[in-house]
């Protein structure tokens with residue numbers, strides 16, 4: 001029998017409208033404000049109340065700007081290189097920051113209004129939804145300018161606009177994440193979930209949860225058949241489709257939230273005095289800033305819940321995160337070379353084409369290759385065949401994909417970016433392996449390689465060496481355990497002052513208003529847990545006894561379990577690498593990215609489609625072949641996502657790959 005969860009709502013319904021209006025129908029368990037919609041009659045704020053709230057928000061915003069200035073001038077907020085826990089994810093550009101400022105005024109106006117009305121968080125949503133546009137018009141909407149689309153233009157726009165001709169902003173860079181279900185905030189608007197809906201007590205701190213549940217993964221928890229390359233490809237895809245925009249201080253400085261924990265946009269992580277790692281260094285706080293707030297695409301409060309403190313999706317052309325570590329840099333280099341390789345071939349075949357045409361055609365082919373590898377090879381590993389079929393994600397063997405749906409929103413969902421697709425963090429090994437031709441494998445601790453682009457040239461053996469290391473090593477399994485390289489030493493500059501990515505993920509989930517684990521289980525048609533008993537009908541049905549025990553140590557009640565922690569620690573689905581909950585969210589997201597993409601590579605849409613011959617060539621693309629065509633590696637396994645034992649069975653498993661360039665090129 002198919003073990004795909006019985007998603008109660010039709011998939012299309014979820015992808016087109018989200019579940020915002022569906023709380024009652026799917027019976028979300030008690031776990032936050034959104035669980036009790038409509039119990040109190042909605043009070044509609046008067047224009048006077050709104051005007052006062054807006055004015056107060058603007059005044060407060062100016063004051064807070066002043067505080068930011070002071071922090072920067074007094075040297076508390078520092079520039080990038082000096083800031084603790086600095087990583088490239090903190091580079092937020094001015095455009096995103098400007099939208100964030102407007103989002104801030106929106107949120108503050110909403111908060112002030114709710115306070116003035118004296119209503120409960122659960123009633124707040126209903127009330128805000130009834131506010132009409134003219135009042136909101138007084139705040140400049142950052143999404144007012146709708147691009148005019150040329151329906152005949154055959155290529156994607158660089159910023160993703162005009163993919164959907166009726167809704168040109170859908171999927172565009174610098175627009176908000178979508179939501180499947182409303183955000184869950186303690187105040188109904190923006191305060192991160194920090195209180196247990198069961199006991200009213202404070203939820204456990206995220207570093208403590210990380211220590212209790214996400215402790216060190218070891219070689220015992222390696223996957224025997226999945227390569228570390230699969231981990232890295234996941235990060236590459238993640239960076240391709242989304243970027244969370246984080247707050248910055250005055251003049252782009254990095255806010256020191258440990259010194260000013262209650263400041264606007266600060267959300268530092270507290271560390272217990274007896275923390276097993278940081279305790280020794282006397283460190284009690286880990287710096288963290290909140291994601292930027294944004295109004296929704298329509299700039300209404302009416303749909304505030306679909307975007308409150310939702311975050312920006314800049315699909316950057318020049319991704320500043322490339323230099324994060326050498327494995328990521330290698331993959332970027334390979335794909336950059338693939339673009340140039342194809343452009344060069346196309347130029348040979350079509351000498352009459354100008355630069356623009358060459359660039360656009362090469363880009364179109366490279367995106368198609370990347371989509372094919374993602375849906376054909378990568379998702380097959382992560383979701384397994386059954387789920388792939390159930391979500392209709394499998395590429396076709398021949399012919400066109402004919403189900404493009406202009407009503408499907410292709411946007412990235414908050415739950416995918418803030419939690420589910422971060423499952424890959426559990427696959428990270430503690431060391432970067434690299435092997436030069438004819439040499440034995442060498443390794444370097446991951447934390448020593450953070451933000452050191454020079455390592456890609458030497459002595460790590462360059463792109464070829466690092467790439468070999470990726471497919472020759474096994475990935476860690478997706479489970480509750482994480483390498484200490486990222487739970488104690490993320491972007492560490494001096495001993496004891498690194499970051500904890502597991503704690504950050506949980507904290508970020510709270511920042512983004514993620515509902516608890518049990519609520520998401522219900523959304524996906526899975527049973528929520530009433531007890532901590534492993535694999536029992538009323539308990540944690542999809543957890544091992546070991547994981548259930550760790551969860552019971554960290555949380556007082558199953559309803560308190562954070563979405564990320566509960567999801568990443570589930571037993572993987574058969575044939576896949578993630579548990580049923582994350583498989584559901586990831587499946588829905590990639591379905592949205594396929595059905596809602598007018599340019600999907602298999603699509604038969606007029607103007608944009610490939611010829612049948614081109615499509616046939618693109619379908620032959622494998623990641624192994626792209627590596628082969630762009631490095632000096634000439635023998636490698638046919639499937640680099642799978643772990644192949646090297647070098648003992650090199651000959652048996654390896655294939656010699658012919659160069660495909662001319663085939664793809666010729667068909668254009």
Ligand code: HEM
Nearest residue numbers: 087089231234235238242243244417421422424425428508
């Ligand atoms: C060595 C490998 C990796 C490192 C050092 C790393 C580090 C990070 C950091 C620092 C963040 C920002 C966290 C925040 O402030 O909220 C992040 C976000 C994220 N990561 Fe990773 N990551 C790695 C691999 C992966 C992999 C393998 C995947 C998926 C398969 C992944 C998926 C994501 C997603 C979806 C986000 C949130 C989106 C965003 O902020 O852009 N990461 N990662």
